[in-house]
Amino acid sequence: MALYDRLADLPIRVDGETRTCQERDTSSGFVRATTTFELHGDGHVGRGEDVTYDVEDHDALADVGALVPTGEFTFDEFSTALDDVDCFPTKDPEQPSARHYRRWALESAGLDLALRQADTDLAAALGxxxxxxxxxxxxxxxxxxxxxxxxxxxxxxxxxxxxxxxxxxxxxxxxxxxxxxxxxxxxxxxxxxxxxxxxxxxxxxxxxxxxxxxxxxxxxxxxxxxxxxxxxxxxxxxxxxxxxxxxxxxxxxxxxxxxxxxxxxxxxxxxxxxxxxxxxxxxxxxxxxxxxxxxxxxxxxxxxxxxxxxxxxxxxxxxxxxxxLPDLPADPPGSPLVPGDDPSGLEF
Incomplete structure (x- = not known):
């Protein structure tokens, strides 16, 4: 079975959406801004991060209502429904690549939510x-x-x-x-x-x-x-x-x-x-x-x-x-990174 087919039929219920924006200085000398989309449903929250680079594109979301459709879907149906969502409803993005970045934020939030609602994680769902x-x-x-x-x-x-x-x-x-x-x-x-x-x-x-x-x-x-x-x-x-x-x-x-x-x-x-x-x-x-x-x-x-x-x-x-970070901490984690023992959704 193809990898995607193992996820396509996961049921997902979306009741609503919230968003948070965050900013941080980086070691490359620029301020990084991203927006986290939080999808709520059936007592669970699925999250995905929009890594669009231009701060103006994140700021433009401030007065925008929810983007994602609500209701009950399979994950594949949810993804198909996103085809009709205008992810940049007030202005075109500064860079065309941002359309993929924001779509990924919505898709990954939906997948995270579907996996949590199914009481499983990505690796288990993919076998x-x-x-x-x-x-x-x-x-x-x-x-x-x-x-x-x-x-x-x-x-x-x-x-x-x-x-x-x-x-x-x-x-x-x-x-x-x-x-x-x-x-x-x-x-x-x-x-x-x-x-x-x-x-x-x-x-x-x-x-x-x-x-x-x-x-x-x-x-x-x-x-x-x-x-x-x-x-x-x-x-x-x-x-x-x-x-x-x-x-x-x-x-x-x-x-x-x-x-x-x-x-x-x-x-x-x-x-x-x-x-x-x-x-x-x-x-x-x-x-x-x-x-x-x-x-x-x-x-x-x-x-x-x-x-x-x-x-x-x-x-x-x-x-x-x-x-x-601009100033490297005294004891950052080394390689390899070991995954947690009891993941849910897209958690590491």
Whole structure:
């Protein structure tokens, strides 16, 4: 039975919706805002987190009534009913990707509620076990880039792996210092971002520097241009994709048959699209790992739960939220993260 089919017929009763917004400074130098949707029904509450990046889009919800339909459904019927919901009723989102992010918040809240009403959890409903989750810590190196943050992280837990975002101001000395840590597992070239604060235009010299400098690291989201194609193709067996991945069709459209994929659930919008893509990748021996988006609330639990259930041994970018704080705590959790013994819904 397909993974989604194991969830589709779960009954769900939705009586109402509430929302809370939260904000926090981050280690990447911006203020993160998210909105948690809480769906109430039959004495239970299901929660999902909207990771839309623009604060204006969260503020626009202040005077908006409930978005989700109420009543009794199967989970699949609930998801279908969301097709008719305008998630941005007062204004278009600042970025088109936000439509998927908010839809995921509603879908994951609905799934969390349906699982709780059925007195079960995600792994049990899918017929799978939950395993300890290995994670890497994602961090940027500042402007100008230094190894200071890396050294602070590895001082806390020397065995942690790292996911880093190379930028055009990296040089050979910095690469040598990072290589010496033996901690770099992923390098995110961010070649598919546009109009964000983390855009990194395709840079042939940077690509050559890091692809050759880190011969064992997974290379995520390179941009293919006449100048970068040759060096990117030289790393074909360790290429991964993140920003373009929104469903099975997006995987088929990649320039190369992928060997790795970063699974960020909010990019998919729907539970069905997410699980169908996971199965499609598995059938083709594509290695998977989870990704995060500076979640501040239940979304962090959800990405860790998905990792524990579906790809626990990948270089999962699902580190506890304390690693995103500007000042790293003295004793943040180490890897792996061990799931709780008695989960409900999408709890980790």
């Amino acid at each position: 799978r076990d939950r395993s300890p989750v290995r994670f890497v810590v994602s961090t940027r190196l500042g402007d100008p880039p230094t190894t200071d943050r890396v050294e602070t992280i590895l001082d806390r837990h020397p065995d942690l792996g790292l996911k880093l975002d190379p930028t055009s101001d990296w040089d050979a000395d910095l690469v040598d210092a990072l290589v010496a840590t033996d901690a770099v597992r992923l390098l995110d070239l961010k070649g598919h971002y546009a109009g964000t604060t983390v855009d990194q235009p395709p840079d042939p010299e940077l690509y050559e520097l890091v692809i050759e400098g880190f011969p064992d690291a997974v290379i995520e989201d390179p941009a293919l241009t006449d100048g970068t194609r040759a060096v990117v193709e030289s790393a074909r067996d360790r290429l991964s994709w993140d920003a373009p991945i929104t469903g099975v069709a997006s995987v088929r459209d990649l320039p190369f048959e992928p060997r790795w994929l970063n699974i960020k659930p909010s990019r998919f919008g729907t539970v069905e699209s997410l699980l169908d893509t996971v199965e499609y990748a598995r059938e083709r021996d594509v290695r998977l790992y989870g990704g995060g988006q500076f979640e501040l609330d239940v979304g962090r639990d959800h990405i860790q739960t998905l990792a524990a259930t579906l790809y626990p041994d990948g270089p999962n970018d699902v580190a506890p939220g304390s690693y995103n």
